[in-house]
Amino acid sequence: MRFDLTDLQLFAHIADSGSITAGARLAHLALPSASARVRGLEQALGVPLLRRGRRGVEPTEAGLALLRHARIIGRQVEDLRGDLAQFADGLKGQIRLLCNTSAMTEFLPDALAAFLAAHPGLGVDLEERPSRDIVQAVAEGVADIGIITDAVDSAALQTFAVCDDTLVLAMARNHPLARQLGQRRSMAFADALDHDFLGLAGDSALQQYATGQAARLGRRLHCNIRLRSFEAVCRMCAAGAGVALLPATAAHRHDDERLLKTVKLTDDWAARKLLVCVRDRSTLPAPARELLAALLD
Numbered sequence: 001m002r003f004d005l006t007d008l009q010l011f012a013h014i015a016d017s018g019s020i021t022a023g024a025r026l027a028h029l030a031l032p033s034a035s036a037r038v039r040g041l042e043q044a045l046g047v048p049l050l051r052r053g054r055r056g057v058e059p060t061e062a063g064l065a066l067l068r069h070a071r072i073i074g075r076q077v078e079d080l081r082g083d084l085a086q087f088a089d090g091l092k093g094q095i096r097l098l099c100n101t102s103a104m105t106e107f108l109p110d111a112l113a114a115f116l117a118a119h120p121g122l123g124v125d126l127e128e129r130p131s132r133d134i135v136q137a138v139a140e141g142v143a144d145i146g147i148i149t150d151a152v153d154s155a156a157l158q159t160f161a162v163c164d165d166t167l168v169l170a171m172a173r174n175h176p177l178a179r180q181l182g183q184r185r186s187m188a189f190a191d192a193l194d195h196d197f198l199g200l201a202g203d204s205a206l207q208q209y210a211t212g213q214a215a216r217l218g219r220r221l222h223c224n225i226r227l228r229s230f231e232a233v234c235r236m237c238a239a240g241a242g243v244a245l246l247p248a249t250a251a252h253r254h255d256d257e258r259l260l261k262t263v264k265l266t267d268d269w270a271a272r273k274l275l276v277c278v279r280d281r282s283t284l285p286a287p288a289r290e291l292l293a294a295l296l297d
Helices: 003-016 020-026 032-044 062-087 099-116 131-140 177-180 204-214 230-238 248-253 286-296
Strands: 049-053 056-059 092-100 121-130 145-147 156-166 167-172 198-200 225-226 246-248 260-265 273-278
Touching: 003 020, 003 032, 003 056, 003 062, 020 032, 032 062, 056 062, 062 092, 092 099, 092 131, 092 286, 099 121, 099 145, 099 204, 099 246, 099 248, 099 273, 099 286, 121 286, 131 273, 145 286, 156 177, 156 286, 167 177, 167 230, 167 248, 177 260, 198 204, 198 230, 198 246, 198 248, 204 246, 225 230, 230 246, 230 248, 246 248, 248 260, 273 286
Parallel strands: 092 121, 092 145, 198 225
Antiparallel strands: 049 056, 145 273, 156 273, 167 246, 167 260
């Protein structure tokens, strides 16, 4: 049985997007051609690969098995290109890097900028995701490198600690919670949940993490506004608009005028570390090995 790389890439795009139309567009194929390729795969294998519904498509059990191998093969092809490219005009390639919110805003900017300046032939496909999703993606070969917190189970991967990622509560010095705390410099997360929070917009990994911790306490995290950056959150906090859960580094960096009161959390989950994770350092393609070394430095 022969498998066409284009068919495998197309199937991965369809599974990821949940749509044959979107998958065809990502694979740069006309819709009739993409549909015919999927039917050809199903006929060759003798099993349905997609479950069609009103809201799109999703892989069947057989489709999930094919998807897993399609991703592995796709990554191997990219690794091959990356390893051979270094013998041409210097190291070239595309690296898939996933990271959580703190890494995206606090850890990566300087490290990644310096790396890309030193390796102009390389590109980095960077995406923010929750740490748990990153572990799964790296384990499945969807990403080369991940940056996660030590709060998730990453036993199946090789991990390397790079820095602390302690979470704190930030608020204006005249906020009711700040007055309630007085001289206290620490508190439990549960004791802050009666107050309005400032959150991050979109699918922020940190926002999902904060919401999940509140849910574990049987509580709801009420965000009266969502903003797009830690800087904006800190400015709104300083103006008294609410309380925010932030990395300690972000709270201190965006408080030049010392308008914020930052409070340590007594919850164990707030004392986090950032870890760089890979499936196997020795089998990374050359560009990813270079980036890993730069991140660990």
